[in-house]
Amino acid sequence: MADGAARNVGLGHLAQLVDGLGQVLSYGLHLEKGAYLEGSWDNAFYTRQWNVPPELDVIVMPTTTGVPGGAGEFGVGTSMAAVACAYGRANGKMPTSFPINHDGPLGFEPLPTVPPIPQSPTDGLDHVH
């Protein structure tokens, strides 16, 4: 395998770990009366750039079965389990439902779920950067 390809396999798994982080810690949806309370990515707390671990080593184990076992999206389950175990060890109590913040107070104000649907904001030029 060329160096570049090996590097990209590793980086690919970083993405799966990022997924596992969100799934365990914060990325859930609340279904209430047939509508999700989460109205945007600022409500559904999927991993964002500031949550990415500063250091991370991904070790791709040699195959033992000759069939695909853990690469790509398969890796999400593995990384989620790893994050959950790490969280459990750090806190001394194994979490049993995910994301762990799901039953806590909502971290946002839900948008209205009855029409009219709110229009897009109009203050975009106040946030040029």
Add this chain to the structure above:
Amino acid sequence: MPTHTFILNGKQVRVDVEDDVRLLWVLRDVLGVTGPKYGCGLDVCKACTCHINGKAFNPCSVPVSDIKPSDEITTIEGLPASAGKELHPMQEAWLEMDVAQCGYCQPGQIMAAVALVREAQAAGREISDADLDGIRNVCRCGTYPRIRQAIQQGAAQMSP
């Protein structure tokens, strides 16, 4: 219907559209420029990030009537020309690092990255981890680590 005019990727364009239509829909549906992606329409996901006069902004949250005739709007389609090349150095870095997974957020990520590097260079400093942590663009595939690496590589190739 009111007429609006502005500079899009180096060319003056005119559109007949209601004042309160957000610029993203003018770009995508009226002018057929589909690089800026619709994600949330709430200025949250940043998938539609473009540049206005060289700085990043989100056209989903700007009524077309707020855009002045002299405003220069640059979408991902116009980014290479802004560097006078076939591809902008940030796009080259993206390809080299093989950043994209599904790719939907990537035009916005690249536009945000270029604006961030320009901002840091204007302040006479290198891109820092704090700068990268400040990027709000969502990537649901989780390619964040690759995005960070590509931005640092692209920044090294961007002339201040």
